[in-house]
Amino acid sequence: MVQIFFRFWKHLGLLALVTFFIALPLLSLKHRYTVYDRLWHKEKSHTQELMRNVNNQRISEAKNFITQYEISRGELSIQKPVDVGITVITVSRNRHKLDQYEPKYLTQVVSKSLQLIQAAEHSKLSYRLFICNVDDEPFSYFELEPLTKLVTTFSRFPNSSSRPLFERSVDQTLEKEKQDYVYCGEETLKRNVSNVLLMEDDALPNDDMVSVVDHHLYSLGLGERKPHQSNITFIKLYHPDRLLGFISLEKERLPELFCLGLILTTFFVKAYLTIRPIDAKHRKIIWLGFFVYSCLFVLAVGRQNFSAIRRISKYLYQVTPAPSCCTPAIVYTRSGFNTVSSYLKSVTCKSGFGKDTAIDKLRKQSPSLRALLIQPNLFTHIGMYSSLRDQVLDPFIV
Template identity: 75%
Template structure:
């Protein structure tokens, strides 16, 4: 090892690599961080909490204006006759009012954004092979005061769990009571959607905003996996997650695909760097291993600094590049269920009680642990963005650094 170190520092390569490292970490990474999150210098972290909230609110305002502009032009009303038609995918948005002016006077209008974006994507997806229908599932227990929902029900078929505003207790619900209601809401919405002749269910929360390629990628994977509803499925799949928190998608993880990805990217970059370097700075054969090792360490550290989330986003170039991996635990903002898969999940959820520290996602993960045969997958990169800074679970504004 000492011999290698002496050889390394004697080579001009050591100075070149030092210069490249300084330029990378004092110029390159900071410039990347101006545009991309989840780098080693995540730009959001440089803002204070209040600044970050203000920034995210301004972005939210822009999305609201875009959604309202689209919905103003959209005049399609879903007819009841479409209930008789078999639909491959029923997209169901679970919604509840947020921030009833308890926290501030801001109206986040997440449902408006999600409905507008979903309808827009369904209209744009001209080459889709499967059929889709959009539903809203209102689980607010004060439905008469949910003003944001009213105009949307004229556009999208809506299920209501509560038809009167008499079920909300006078006192504030505990977290455990809210988690139990959230589980019951989830079951209700899924079961109601399957009453409308759908083969698969995309169950999404009203603060999960679809990305531009959502329909295209779902359409491709459901066809590839034989989940079109017209033929027996090729694979025994319980559900496919379409979102996992970005902060949990980095290289440092217990998920088995992460570290191999890091080293593969490092090897690819190393090969390119070594080839280019040897063209301009030929090195004796006995020193080439040192050059290769130096670039490999540099490349792996560079990949870590840029962040897996940013490298993975390159896959958005084409639906064929998206990655299908085993689903990690946690979180249910957007999941596609097969009919049999949802029946299995809902049957289990009915047998358990959710409480603080044991939400519906934990209950689902526990079922998967007890039944390894339940196959759950995750599509990466994410097909949704979580925009819910106003939490319906705890009636508070979330820390912007974990949204």
């Protein structure tokens, strides 16, 4: 018996050595959110040059689609009941010329959204795209102008510039952002929609965004043609990937870790016993050893990378209670947005109390408000140029 256990620990130790010191460090060169991210930080960091190359490719593809769309499209559709109004909230990026680069995020997001809506012609729910221009110098927002011919657009400052002679403080900027958000949501609801998807202009939809949203909203009874069956206020479609790991206060994370560990343990034990049969009464230590190894393996690979497997099918996406923070892409029910907008109008945003923090405070004050998150993310944050801070940021932070 001692010899059997000694041989097992020797094999397990060798497997762990190869896994944690060779295989996973190499794997982390191509995949983010492993425990080895800091080890390869300099090599893996997305330089501005690399990010621009990727961005330029997306711009080229977006312009090609829009050109074809202009040729084939009809007139802007008459207002009719729509299940989901998708509104892109936009301001001009890099206006202060941090450099000479024009990122054209709005062009990319509008192009991709139009593609997805066009492909969703036979979906259970109906969709319509809007642009909400909250730029306070609208006449110099040149990227927006050609897109207004394709997509219904409403502007918060249609007539003249409201930009003060001095630069806004952080408090003023955050308050304006909150007011912009409320304006865009309310204007969208005026367009005869049942639900409103508010998305920022640097949140790029993934290829399956509409199909996944269509499936889950219909299942939850949030379509115009199906009565509401729950008190859902909103559903988040994006949460920063860096906050989606196993080590978290969210209740579902640790059970996921142990469940994945058990699944892998079963596989490893079965494989090991096939190669080296061991008496049933001596197998507990084999199970324990592989369970510890499997949990460490899952933790090292990262929840974000395991969650990506769910992208295989819209039926595999996970719906969980929504965590705090961040508003790049959220679907609100009509009643849900009315509740949120009423509260936002009653508070003033300032440094340390942005609109997302205000929404979280509302949820704590009203436990009956139900907020969900669809995982993995249905959007990719592509913004390097912050509209709040007038600086270049790492888009993976937000």
